[in-house]
Every structure is written in structure tokens, then in C-alpha cells.
Amino acid sequence: MEVVAVVVFLVALGAIAFDWAHRTKIALLGAAAVVLVGVLEEEQAIEAVDWSTLGLLVGMMVIVGLTERTGVFTYLALRVAQLSRGRPMRLVFLLSGVTGVMSAFLDNLTAILLVVPITLLLADLLRISPIPLVLVEVLASNIGGTATLIGDPPNIMIGTARPELSFIDFIVNLAPVAIVTLLVVTAGLALAFRSQLRIAPERALEVDKLDAAADMREAPYVKRSLAVLLGTIVGFFLHAPLHIEPAVVALTGATVMLLVAADNVEEALERVEWATIFFFIGLFVMVGALEEQGVIDRVAEGFADLTGGDRTAEALVILWGSALGSAVVDNIPFTAAMIPVVESLQADEFDDAAWWALALGACFGGNATLIAAAANVAASGVLDRTGHTISFVRFLLVGLPVTAVSLVIATAYLLIFQL
């Protein structure tokens, strides 16, 4: 049975990495297999699903989806482009910053799906190639998402799995290193791409002509939606002192949003990406099978042998190992499997440094390859459909050095401040 659990999980990881079928189909098939074969009882399968993670995801999808409708994020993206006044360096830093901040407080996939099409338009108006700008945005979204509990799927999973780590803990421990990394990476990319980003002054005037607030004037419930989004973010900051789980904050926010800013509930709930939710369910069941069969404990033991139980070695191996694992497979399944491993390592005492190492590794590792994070896959999809294909290798040539630099910064941060 143990072998079955391992084989199902590894085959599923491979199938996702090689894109044999939609990742949700693969995860659900894997989950069905472990339950049908009897590796996991039905009740155990249901217990294996982390419903808090799903609640947090669904809540945020509703809140962000309905706020997105107001055009406020489009406004932000267009305004920063106008503020750059045709100066390429300024444009790169502002787009990187706005994508990073949106990724931290919405989620990085939404940020990318919103910013990339606008960037294609901007590049068209400015008569420059959109590819460097889109690359900067994708990398910024994965780095920005690292900064908060809700920014990136790995953080959402870690935050809901470990109630000891609050929203503020994530910000205090991860935002500073994310901001430094974002600045360093953006500066490097701006320098690397500067020859491709020459903008004629008269083209910059074209961007100024865009009426950035036009959509917000037409959209319904702009103020209400924004108030609920901001209220929810405030709720996240207060969840620990109020003893409320982040999932409850998100679902309460979503409920208020449905009450005050949605005329049609069915339409509003279409904003939930059910494929992603079912992907997580399948994944949790497969990982549950690994736990049940003792595979996770054995991996943790092997891990402890490797590091000799040394705290510093452990955190650094988690950081670099997670980055490598996330680069090769998707960072979501990798994190789902790593969470119980880290839990098992910490059977005796809770140590938050290991969790920050996992978050930094999985999120930063998402930048290494085109398939490492959902935002990368989404951006490459938009580019494909609009005739600007970016190859696996071209992404790798930028993503790999960016990841290496990010991990060096993260290593220094962990060594100086956490270990």
C-alpha cells in the first residue's frame, strides 16, 4: 500500500509537470485511485482535505473577482504607466511594484491575468516588445506573493496548516525580504532589458491619452466593493488578536461582498475557480495517503539524518530543496507534500524559521521555470494567444538567475535574522 501511495503521487507530479492532462483531472484521478485501491479509507480522505485552505481560496476568489469587476486594478495599472512618462526604467519599476503589491494582497494569478493584457496594450502604444515587461511582471508577482499569508498558494497552505503563524507574522517575517528581493531583481532586469525598452517621447503621449478611470465610472458598486476588500485586509491583520481563522475572515468578507455588491449570486460565484479548488482537494487526498502510509514520516527521518538535526542546516536545506522541487514540479503540490514533512520534523518543538524557509523556497522557486507557478503558466497562455510566444528556454534564461539571486538573498536573511 505504501508503494501505491508513492507511485500515485510521483506519477501525478510527473503528469502535471509534463502537462499530460489538466492538473485538476490528474489530481482527482490520483485521489480516486488511492481511495479505490484502499490506501486511504473514505473518511480519512475527507479528513485529509484542508477545508480552511479551500475556504480561504474561495472567499478570496469571490472578493477579488467582484472587486476586479470595478476596474480599479485596471486603473492602477494604467496610472502607473502614465506616471512613468515614457521613461523605461521608471516604467519597469512601477509595473513591477504594482504587480508585486497586487500579488501580495489579492493573489498573484489574478494580478497577472489583469496586468499582462494591459501591458500588451501599453507595449503596442509605446512600440516596444511586451516580452521584457511581462517577464518582469511574472517574476514580480511570485516575489510579491511571498510577502503575505494570502499572496501565493504555498503561503495560503502554510498559513492555514499552522495556526500559530498569523497574517502579521507572515508580513513581519516575509515582507521585508520580499521587498528587498523585488527591488534587487527589478533593478537587474531593468538593466538587462534596457536596450529593448527605448521609448520615443511622442509615443509616451499616447499612453497619457488613455482615460484610466473610465471603467470605474461605468462599473456598479465600486465604493462598496473596495470597502469590503479593504475591510477584509484589515480583518486579516486583526485575525490573531481576535482569534478568528484567516479562512473565516475571507469567507465573511465574501459573504458581505455578496450581500452588498452582487445582484446575482450565481454570476458572482462564477468568479470562483472551481478547477483550482478541485485540484487542491485531489492533492490533499494524495498527500493524505502518503501520510497515512508513513511515507511522510520516513521522508522526514531521512531529512533529519541528512541535516543531523542541525537547525540551520535544516532550514537551508528546506529553502533550497523547496525551490528546486517547486522549479521542477508545480509549487502547489510540492508545498502540500512538504508541509507534513516539516510538521513531522518539528514533532518536539515548533520553530517558525523552518516555515519561513519553506515559504521563501516554494514561492521564489516558482520563478525558476515556466511551469513552476500558476502565474507563469497563465502569463505564457496570454502571450501565446496574442502571438508573442515565450519559450521554456527563454523563460529559464531569465527565471533561473532571478531565482538564484532571490535564494541568495533569502539565505542571507534566514542566517542573519532567523537562525
Added chain:
Amino acid sequence: MKATTLHGIPLVDASVDVSATFGDAARVLSGSRLSGLAVLDAGRVVGLFTDEELLLALSPRYLDELRHTAFLETELPSLRGQATRVRAEPVREHMRKPVTIELEAGSLHAAERFVHSDEGALPVVDDDDRFVGMLSRTQFAHALLKRLADD
């Protein structure tokens, strides 16, 4: 003898062969005064080329990806280049899945097809599935009105 009417409404012979280019299809479409035409392979309908395909092809390809568009009031530099590029492309890359109306069926069938497909014109096919002609939704609706008035 090939039928050229459906319930007394004239059908328009607006079609291109699947081997045609985008430019050919656009020319036939603009001459037909219909919102769409049939793309045929050996006389059978394999696709529909409508003014929406025309608009999408002549607009920047990211237009479809933009979540919000009210701010767009500007002319884009890429438009002319886009039009030149797209002209020689095969029409098969710019067509959608067809919905057809059967020649022998009643007018409720045609009404259902228009309501559920949301197309402004649909190809009518015979028993052999061969293309007979395009039926305009406007003409069909007006004919139904007229029939009601006559009754």
C-alpha cells in the same frame, strides 16, 4: 432544382471554400450584407465566418484578453500592420463552429437555432447536409411578423 427560399424567405448564396484566405472571406462578407457566411468543404458547411471574426482579426489580439476596455479611445499603431498580416491567412484559422438550419424543418426549428446561437445569419442545409444558402435573422423575424399580420 436547388431551393433558394425557406418558408418563402430568400436565402443568400454567401459562402467561401475552406481553402479561401481571410481576405477572400472578408470581401464576400462585405458584398453579402449579411453578418456571416458559410465556409464549405466539398459543399458541406464546416465553419462560420462572421463580422465578429472580422473585428477580432482586425483588432490587436490582446483586445480579447483585456478585462476592461472603456478606457480605450485611442487609435492603435498596430492596426494597419495587423490587417496586412491577416489578409493572406487561411479562413480556416478564423472561423467558428457552425450551427445549421435544416431545410425541411419548420419555422420553430429556425427560431430555436437563432435564439440559442445568437448568430445574425445561419447556413441552411439540405437532407444531404449540403449548403443551400444563408438565412438572415432579421429577414426571418420580419417574415414571421408578416405571416402573423396576414393571418
